[in-house]
Amino acid sequence: xxxxxxxxxxGFLVExxxxxxxxxQFAELRQGYRFVERMIRTVRRPRDRTAEPAHIxxxxxx
Amino acid sequence: MDPTQLTIAEASRAIHSGQLxxxxxxxxxxxxxxxxxxxxxxYVLVLRDQALAAARARTDEVFRGPLxxxxxxxxxxxxxxxxxxxxxxxRYLDHVPDEDAETWVRLHDAGAILLGKHxxxxxxxxxxxxxxxxxxxxxxxxxxxxxxxxxxxSAVAVAAGLCAGAMGSDTGGSIRGPxxxxxxxxxxxxxxxxxxxxxxxxxxxxxxxxxxxRTVEDCAIMMQALAGYDSQDPASAxxxxxxxxxxxxxRLNGLTIGVIRxxxxxxxxxxxxxxxxxxxxxxxAFDAACRTLERLGARLVDLQLSPLIDYLDxxxxxxxxxxxxxxxxxxxxxxxxxxxxMFARIALGAFLSAADYVEAVRQRRELAVEFARALxxxxxxxxxxxxxxxxxxxxxxxxSTFERASYTSPYNLTGSPALSxxxxxxxxxxxxxxxxxxxxxxxxxxxxxxxxxxxxxFHRQRPAIAASLPLxx
Numbered sequence: 001x002x003x004x005x006x007x008x009x010x011g012f013l014v015e016x017x018x019x020x021x022x023x024x025q026f027a028e029l030r031q032g033y034r035f036v037e038r039m040i041r042t043v044r045r046p047r048d049r050t051a052e053p054a055h056i057x058x059x060x061x062x
Numbered sequence: 063m064d065p066t067q068l069t070i071a072e073a074s075r076a077i078h079s080g081q082l083x084x085x086x087x088x089x090x091x092x093x094x095x096x097x098x099x100x101x102x103x104x105y106v107l108v109l110r111d112q113a114l115a116a117a118r119a120r121t122d123e124v125f126r127g128p129l130x131x132x133x134x135x136x137x138x139x140x141x142x143x144x145x146x147x148x149x150x151x152x153r154y155l156d157h158v159p160d161e162d163a164e165t166w167v168r169l170h171d172a173g174a175i176l177l178g179k180h181x182x183x184x185x186x187x188x189x190x191x192x193x194x195x196x197x198x199x200x201x202x203x204x205x206x207x208x209x210x211x212x213x214x215x216s217a218v219a220v221a222a223g224l225c226a227g228a229m230g231s232d233t234g235g236s237i238r239g240p241x242x243x244x245x246x247x248x249x250x251x252x253x254x255x256x257x258x259x260x261x262x263x264x265x266x267x268x269x270x271x272x273x274x275x276r277t278v279e280d281c282a283i284m285m286q287a288l289a290g291y292d293s294q295d296p297a298s299a300x301x302x303x304x305x306x307x308x309x310x311x312x313r314l315n316g317l318t319i320g321v322i323r324x325x326x327x328x329x330x331x332x333x334x335x336x337x338x339x340x341x342x343x344x345x346x347a348f349d350a351a352c353r354t355l356e357r358l359g360a361r362l363v364d365l366q367l368s369p370l371i372d373y374l375d376x377x378x379x380x381x382x383x384x385x386x387x388x389x390x391x392x393x394x395x396x397x398x399x400x401x402x403x404m405f406a407r408i409a410l411g412a413f414l415s416a417a418d419y420v421e422a423v424r425q426r427r428e429l430a431v432e433f434a435r436a437l438x439x440x441x442x443x444x445x446x447x448x449x450x451x452x453x454x455x456x457x458x459x460x461x462s463t464f465e466r467a468s469y470t471s472p473y474n475l476t477g478s479p480a481l482s483x484x485x486x487x488x489x490x491x492x493x494x495x496x497x498x499x500x501x502x503x504x505x506x507x508x509x510x511x512x513x514x515x516x517x518x519x520f521h522r523q524r525p526a527i528a529a530s531l532p533l534x535x
Binding site: 012013014017018019024028029031033034035036038039040042043044045047051052053054 | 077179300371372375376378379393394397405406410412413414418420421422423424425426427428430460461464465
């Protein structure tokens with residue numbers, strides 16, 4: 001598993017999100033952030049611009 | 063005869079023939095709950111008086127159908143009018159809704175009786191958490207062990223004979239994981255097949271509602287009442303509902319079944335490390351289950367898909383983003399109301415960007431198309447569920463959800479129907495596999511699950527605690 005994000009950079013992310021964390025929560029979420037980094041690596045890949053998400057909406061019947 | 067040992071189908075026949083009354087059946091379940099649930103913690107609320115009143119009414123009524131007088135329970139994220147619904151959280155500890163979940167309306171109208179509300183991980187994600195007001199449910203096969211979640215109480219209650227069937231919800235495996243660890247049947251229907259109206263959401267585009275039962279036939283009975291269009295649910299699909307019980311057969315002649323082996327044989331260890339390796343007993347049980355399907359007349363072929371992690375991380379990223387958006391105001395303004403696991407897991411969603419989310423939903427479509435093409439060559443697919451027995455409940459860590467391979471969430475991502483069925487035991491704890499199908503082909507997956515059940519005895523085995531009470535007189 002990769003090195004955890006730096007405290008400084010993670011502190012910026014926490015502040016931007018508006019979360020008020022205890023030191024214990026900060027430390028735990030900083031460790032957990034490595035899973036977020038892995039998820040982002042998995043889904044961020046070159047794609048054709050036409051590779052759209054699926055998006056349909058079924059209108060309720062009258 | 064102890065009526066709580068009967069399946070829904072058996073109890074229904076006994077009620078219809080007059081050999082058993084809904085009142086006697088309800089009283090028997092309430093007696094078992096009083097005797098056993100102090101150890102199992104599967105209920106957060108037992109509705110004794112309401113259940114008895116409903117049972118008396120059902121006893122005096124004309125028979126409505128196979129759910130007439132059948133006592134069930136609801137995961138405590140299903141809203142019940144006038145009855146406390148907590149979502150397993152301090153945030154809603156005193157919440158009494160003024161509406162019923164559409165699924166409960168349909169089950170009620172079919173004649174079911176509500177015994178109570180089942181323990182759930184907080185908002186269907188944060189558990190097992192000993193910092194919450196409700197004790198986490200325990201696995202009835204060994205109470206030191208985890209029953210999985212988040213529909214923990216629902217699965218435990220069904221497995222221990224504390225209700226005949228139950229409703230769970232499934233965003234990454236929260237019906238099928240608990241079904242696997244407790245040795246029962248759990249179905250995640252197709253996205254859009256069963257209404258989510260009146261159920262606390264976790265992740266709008268991944269949430270599914272579905273039943274937990276002791277047999278596939280019971281699952282078919284519950285699905286008959288549950289399935290169908292609901293204009294109140296924006297994701298509901300207006301697709302005809304077949305006769306599920308009529309689709310059940312004992313043979314599988316002419317069927318082609320795809321086997322997805324690489325998820326558990328290769329991908330789990332490659333992407334999540336040696337801790338995610340399937341146990342030897344699991345591999346043996348999975349292979350034996352495949353041979354049973356062949357003996358029943360099916361032709362088996364291997365299916366190759368993208369690596370498991372592509373499905374899992376897209377599912378988890380979407381879930382985190384959607385769940386955080388739902389709870390953001392409370393996370394920023396009232397974080398003390400959340401349990402430790404819920405906060406530590408879902409707060410990670412705060413650190414995702416809009417582009418991350420869009421990339422994940424683009425990947426979802428690619429994988430859904432890939433899975434649809436693979437399924438076009440077969441009738442159904444089978445794949446692993448949890449690849450070993452339930453761990454001890456005190457060994458489940460805060461980030462266990464993200465640390466290990468999950469075999470259930472690919473079908474949340476694709477929206478496919480997926481059924482968990484028991485396939486064996488390891489150290490006295492149940493093992494299971496999944497049968498997944500084409501969109502809206504719940505009948506197809508239940509047909510395969512039922513035929514497998516009829517050829518095996520795993521679903522007939524009950525935890526010792528389920529038989530520990532004197533027979534109801």
